[in-house]
Amino acid sequence: MVATDALGPAAVDDDELARMLAAHLALDGPAAVRDVEVSEFAYDLVAITTRSRHLVRGTLVTSEGERPFRLFVKVVQAWERSPLFAQVPEHLRAVAAAGVPWRTEPLAYRSDLAHRLPAGLTMPAAIAVRDLDDLSCAVWLEELDVVDEPWDGHRSTRAARLLGRLSGSPRVAPLAGVGGVRFTLRDYRDGRLAHQVVPMLRDDGVWRHPLVADAFDADLRGRLLEAAGRAGELVEEAMALPHLPAHGDACPNNLLAVRGVDGFVLVDYGYWMPMPAGADLGQLLVGDVQTGRAPAGDLAGRDAAHRAAYVAGLREEGCDVPAEVVARGHALHHLLLTGLSSLPSEHLGAEPSPALTALARDRAAIARFCLDRVDETATG
Incomplete structure (x- = not known):
């Protein structure tokens, strides 16, 4: 069983998770993860382009020692995949789907926008942005306190x-x-x-x-x-x-x-x-x-x-x-x-x-x- 199975289509195995973290931290040498836990992130507002939100926590083990990691994983998707899309009349669905630009958020995190924002504004560090298929993407971010x-x-x-x-x-x-x-x-x-x-x-x-x-x-x-x-x-x-x-x-x-x-x-x-x-x-x-x-x-x-x-x-x-x-x-x-x-x-x-x-x-x-x-x- 993969520790992140609870993430559904966004799940990765332990080796891949360790590689993602090591790449983000620019670490040399081998890395591994242990004690990985996944929990659903509670959110009380409806977002038609968000499929799921989860927290992923654990320990990263490297040649330099151990360090905890805390990640927020958000799966964004095209509106037509939302259960609420069924309420849209069939003859309006093409227009409705085109009116919600779900791909923008992953592209923003793939860019260097974080380094361009004025002092006083920042954005979460993106650990990884991974396309799941043509209509969905998983965004792995640092968990914010x-x-x-x-x-x-x-x-x-x-x-x-x-x-x-x-x-x-x-x-x-x-x-x-x-x-x-x-x-x-x-x-x-x-x-x-x-x-x-x-x-x-x-x-x-x-x-x-x-x-x-x-x-x-x-x-x-x-x-x-x-x-x-x-x-x-x-x-x-x-x-x-x-x-x-x-x-x-x-x-x-x-x-x-x-x-x-x-x-x-x-x-x-x-x-x-x-x-x-x-x-x-x-x-x-x-x-x-x-x-x-x-x-x-x-x-x-x-x-x-x-x-x-x-x-x-x-x-x-x-x-x-x-x-x-x-x-x-x-x-x-x-x-x-x-x-x-x-x-x-x-x-x-x-x-x-x-x-x-x-x-x-x-x-x-x-x-x-x-x-x-x-x-x-x-x-x-």
């Missing part, structure tokens, strides 16, 4: 400044398209927005659901429908703005505090690609609000602080994209990707609860904020 730190104003504005530095960095710029994916807001408009989001906004039954009706009033419904009707022109406006490297999902859950690291460890690179300047500010602001981990609170005040910090980060890297262009790119991207899809559709079949009621109201606050920002940043 994550520290639970509160997201106060200082921490979030520091993250915004570093995201600005990431977007403005001339060293990062050559890897903006490392995933080789030509996925843009036009693809999102013609895919999920057209076939899922807009039809839901036009569904009277959804608006009559108590969870929605109690939080999304008639005025908000009208504004969302009007914006959905203008989605085509809003996308084209956003496409004409400067595009910069972006993490793509810079929510607090993907900006980790790790023991011994001064700054943040960025994880989950599935949507790493060029995006309108300021795009990463959306998930930084509301990522935890969308999932119910944090209340909406003063979205406008926090967003203003984030934008100022992001622009400061751009300037530190010599990027001169105007602040008003950042504001507009952020506003358009946030409305299209988040504001229009703010209805709590995934909870409409759940039993009513105070927590879901609060979540729906916070989702409504996100929608109003996104709409307001698009109105406030409009010119002419």
Whole structure:
């Protein structure tokens, strides 16, 4: 029996695991592993391109002595392999599959992006990246000693400044398209927005659901429908703005505090690609609000602080994209990707609860904020 059998298709034998570790550590001479243990890594958020997450721990034995190792193994896969893909109507499956760039994350870890990130940002060390077949890949990373730190104003504005530095960095710029994916807001408009989001906004039954009706009033419904009707022109406006490297999902859950690291460890690179300047500010602001981990609170005040910090980060890297262009790119991207899809559709079949009621109201606050920002940043 192979010690890593619990990894399924990602399993390797002891000799191969020892070779992987020795190569990563640049060790000379023979190496072996012992006391290898595999455990499933608990994670409470659904990710359609993640098949599994495991921890692999043990001891590496070399001529220089013994050392413990702690690894995190993530198997990423094409969306069509997710059980949730069965919910996609058959005539839309080709479009849906093309709209989720699952290969980007392995390619990011195969690149030298870690050596190009600005000071204050880093990423887990990749021990190995191994293709399993044409539609899946195993990413072997160092296990991180994550520290639970509160997201106060200082921490979030520091993250915004570093995201600005990431977007403005001339060293990062050559890897903006490392995933080789030509996925843009036009693809999102013609895919999920057209076939899922807009039809839901036009569904009277959804608006009559108590969870929605109690939080999304008639005025908000009208504004969302009007914006959905203008989605085509809003996308084209956003496409004409400067595009910069972006993490793509810079929510607090993907900006980790790790023991011994001064700054943040960025994880989950599935949507790493060029995006309108300021795009990463959306998930930084509301990522935890969308999932119910944090209340909406003063979205406008926090967003203003984030934008100022992001622009400061751009300037530190010599990027001169105007602040008003950042504001507009952020506003358009946030409305299209988040504001229009703010209805709590995934909870409409759940039993009513105070927590879901609060979540729906916070989702409504996100929608109003996104709409307001698009109105406030409009010119002419």
